[in-house]
Amino acid sequence: MATSPARSGPENPTPTPAPAARLSAGSCPDPPRTPGRGGRSAEADGSGTYALLDSVPACPGGGAQKLRTGLPDLGDVRPSVLYLRGATDGLQVGGGASYNHFVTELAGGRNPAAAIAVVQATIDVEQLLAWDPEIILLGNFGPAIPATMYGDPVLASLRAVRGRRVYKVPLGGYRWDPPSHESPLMWQWVAGLVHGTGAPGLRAAIVQEYAFLYGAEPTGTQLDAILQLPANADSAGYADLGR
Amino acid sequence: MPTSVAEPVAAVTATRRHRGALVALPVVVVLVGVVALGVGRYSVGFDQVVRILLGQVLPIERTWSDTEAAVVLGVRLPRVALSMLVGAGLAVCGAVLQAVFANPIVSPQILGVSSGASFGGVLAIVLGLGSAALVLGSFTFGLLAIVAVFATSRLRGPTPPLTIVLSGIVVGAFFSALVSLLTYLADPYDELQSIVFWLLGSLATATWAKVAVAGVPVLLGGALIVALRWRINVLSLGDEDASTLGLRPARLRWLLLVAVAAVVAGQVAVSGVVGWVGLVVPHLARLWVGPDHRVLVPVTLALGAAYLTVIDTVTRNLGAAEIPLGVLTALVGAPVFLVLLRRSRRRMWSGA
Numbered sequence: 001m002a003t004s005p006a007r008s009g010p011e012n013p014t015p016t017p018a019p020a021a022r023l024s025a026g027s028c029p030d031p032p033r034t035p036g037r038g039g040r041s042a043e044a045d046g047s048g049t050y051a052l053l054d055s056v057p058a059c060p061g062g063g064a065q066k067l068r069t070g071l072p073d074l075g076d077v078r079p080s081v082l083y084l085r086g087a088t089d090g091l092q093v094g095g096g097a098s099y100n101h102f103v104t105e106l107a108g109g110r111n112p113a114a115a116i117a118v119v120q121a122t123i124d125v126e127q128l129l130a131w132d133p134e135i136i137l138l139g140n141f142g143p144a145i146p147a148t149m150y151g152d153p154v155l156a157s158l159r160a161v162r163g164r165r166v167y168k169v170p171l172g173g174y175r176w177d178p179p180s181h182e183s184p185l186m187w188q189w190v191a192g193l194v195h196g197t198g199a200p201g202l203r204a205a206i207v208q209e210y211a212f213l214y215g216a217e218p219t220g221t222q223l224d225a226i227l228q229l230p231a232n233a234d235s236a237g238y239a240d241l242g243r
Numbered sequence: 244m245p246t247s248v249a250e251p252v253a254a255v256t257a258t259r260r261h262r263g264a265l266v267a268l269p270v271v272v273v274l275v276g277v278v279a280l281g282v283g284r285y286s287v288g289f290d291q292v293v294r295i296l297l298g299q300v301l302p303i304e305r306t307w308s309d310t311e312a313a314v315v316l317g318v319r320l321p322r323v324a325l326s327m328l329v330g331a332g333l334a335v336c337g338a339v340l341q342a343v344f345a346n347p348i349v350s351p352q353i354l355g356v357s358s359g360a361s362f363g364g365v366l367a368i369v370l371g372l373g374s375a376a377l378v379l380g381s382f383t384f385g386l387l388a389i390v391a392v393f394a395t396s397r398l399r400g401p402t403p404p405l406t407i408v409l410s411g412i413v414v415g416a417f418f419s420a421l422v423s424l425l426t427y428l429a430d431p432y433d434e435l436q437s438i439v440f441w442l443l444g445s446l447a448t449a450t451w452a453k454v455a456v457a458g459v460p461v462l463l464g465g466a467l468i469v470a471l472r473w474r475i476n477v478l479s480l481g482d483e484d485a486s487t488l489g490l491r492p493a494r495l496r497w498l499l500l501v502a503v504a505a506v507v508a509g510q511v512a513v514s515g516v517v518g519w520v521g522l523v524v525p526h527l528a529r530l531w532v533g534p535d536h537r538v539l540v541p542v543t544l545a546l547g548a549a550y551l552t553v554i555d556t557v558t559r560n561l562g563a564a565e566i567p568l569g570v571l572t573a574l575v576g577a578p579v580f581l582v583l584l585r586r587s588r589r590r591m592w593s594g595a
Binding site for chain 1: 283284285286308309310313314317318319322432436437440441445447448559562563564565
C-alpha cells in the first residue's frame with residue numbers, strides 16, 4: 001500500500017497488468033473472478049475497465065487505493081450491503097459471482113448473498129428478513145425506489161428500513177450498478193454510504209470525469225438527477241451526499 | 244350367488260373409500276397448510292407459529308416479535324393461500340378437461356390453454372394495462388385456445404385421444420410463438436424484465452392482492468365446476484346418452500370450458516405457467532376414489548391444494564435462492580405420471 005503499484009515497471013512486463021495485482025493489494029478484497037459457469041462477459045469486461053481506467057492519466061481513478069484513502073477503518077465490523085436489481089415484482093440479488101458483490105467488498109461492505117455463488121438469484125422476502133442487511137442498494141434494472149420498501153409493513157423491522165439506509169443506485173451516462181466507464185464514481189458512492197462519510201467530493205468528481213468522458217459538465221440539477229436525489233430524499237444522510 | 248353379492252360389496256367399499264377421502268382430505272390440507280406456515284428461510288419456532296395463528300382469533304399473551312408476525316402472517320400466509328388456490332384450480336381443470344375431452348392425457352398445459360392465457364397476460368403487460376386487464380386478457384386468450392382445440396378436434400365426431408393432444412400442442416405452439424414475438428418487441432429495459440419474470444412463474448412475491456387476483460376467478464370457476472360435478476358424469480357417457488338423459492351437452496360443455504378458462508386465467512395471472520399439476524393430480528385422485536366426478540371433483544381440489552403447497556414449500560426451503568416452481572412440478576410430476584401410466588393403464592379408465 002505504501003507505494004503505488006508499478007504501471008510499467010520491469011517486474012510487471014505484461015502490457016495490461018491483471019487488475020488483481022492492483023486491487024488485491026493490502027486490505028483490498030479479492031478481484032472479480034471470471035465466472036466459470038455460464039458467466040456473462042460483462043464481468044470480464046468489468047475487470048478490463050479498471051485496468052483501462054487506471055492507465056488513463058486524466059482519469060480520477062487510480063483504482064482502489066485512491067478510493068481507500070481517507071476512509072475510516074471499519075475493521076471486522078463491515079456492514080452488510082445487499083444489492084437488489086430493482087424490480088418491483090421480485091427480489092433479485094447480486095450473488096457471490098456478481099460484479100455488485102465485488103463493488104460491495106471493494107467499498108468495505110459485506111454481501112450477505114455471497115454464499116449464492118451465481119451472478120443473480122431470486123430470493124423470497126423471508127430470506128431478506130433473515131439476512132437483515134444494514135444497507136440495501138436498489139439497482140436500475142427496475143423501477144423500485146426506497147419509498148416502496150419504507151412503506152411495506154412486512155419490511156418494517158428490517159435494519160435498512162429502520163435506519164433509512166435503502167438507496168437507489170445513481171444513473172448517469174449509464175447505470176452505475178453494472179461495470180462501466182463510470183464505475184469509479186459508483187465505488188466512491190458505495191464507499192461513502194458504507195463508511196457513513198457521505199462521499200465528500202463525489203459531485204465534483206462527477207463533474208470532472210464527465211468533462212473527460214463526455215466533454216460536458218453537468219449542472220447542479222443534473223447532478224441531483226444523476227444521484228437519484230428525488231428517490232433517495234428520505235434516505236439517511238443523502239441530502240449532503242457528495243458535497 | 245357370489246356374482247350377485249360382489250356388486251354391492253364393491254359399491255360399499257367404494258362408498259366407504261369416498262367417505263374416508265372426503266373426511267381425511269380437508270384434515271390433510273389444513274395440516275399441510277400449518278406445516279408450510281411453520282417452515283421457511285426466516286426461522287420462527289413452530290410453537291410461535293401456532294401461537295401467532297391462534298393469537299389472531301384468541302386473546303393469547305403476545306410472545307412473538309413483530310418480524311415473526313410479519314413473516315407468518317404477511318409473507319407465508321398469502322403464499323400458502325396462493326399455492327392452495329393455484330394447485331386446487333389447476334388440478335380440477337385437469338379433471339374437467341379429461342372428462343370433457345374423454346381423454347386421459349389432457350391438461351390445461353397440454354391443450355394450450357396455459358399458453359393462450361400467458362399470451363393474453365403478456366399482451367396486457369406490453370400494452371401497460373393493469374392487473375385486472377392481465378386476468379381478463381389471460382381469460383380471453385385461454386378461452387380462445389381451448390375453443391380452437393375443441394373446434395379442430397371435434398370437426399368430424401369423436402376423435403382419437405392423440406388427435407386432441409396434437410391439436411393442443413399446435414394451438415399451444417402458436418400462442419407460444421406470439422408470446423415470443425411480444426418478448427422480442429418488448430422494451431428490454433422496462434417491460435421485458437417483468438414479462439420474463441412473470442412467465443417464469445413463481446409464488447415468491449405472493450401478496451394478499453395476488454391472492455385476490457387469483458382467488459376471484461379460481462373460486463368462481465371452481466364453484467361452477469363443483470356445482471356441475473354430477474353432470475360431468477353424464478357428459479362422459481357421450482353426447483347421445485347425455486341428451487337422452489335430459490342434459491344439453493353442448494351448453495354444459497361450454498359452461499365447463501368457460502369455467503376452466505377462468506380458473507387457468509386466475510392461476511396464470513399470479514404464477515405463470517405451472518405444468519403437470521393438472522395432469523398428475525386428477526390421476527392420483529382417480530386411483531384413490533375412482534372416476535365418479537361427484538367425489539372426484541372435491542378430492543381433486545383438495546389434493547391439488549395440498550400437492551402444490553408441498554411443492555412450493557420445498558422450493559422456498561431448499562436454498563437461499565428459489566427454484567422456479569414449474570421446474571419442481573415437472574421433476575416430480577413426470578416420473579410419477581410414468582409410473583402411474585405403467586402400473587394401472589387399464590384400471591384407471593375401466594369405469595369411466
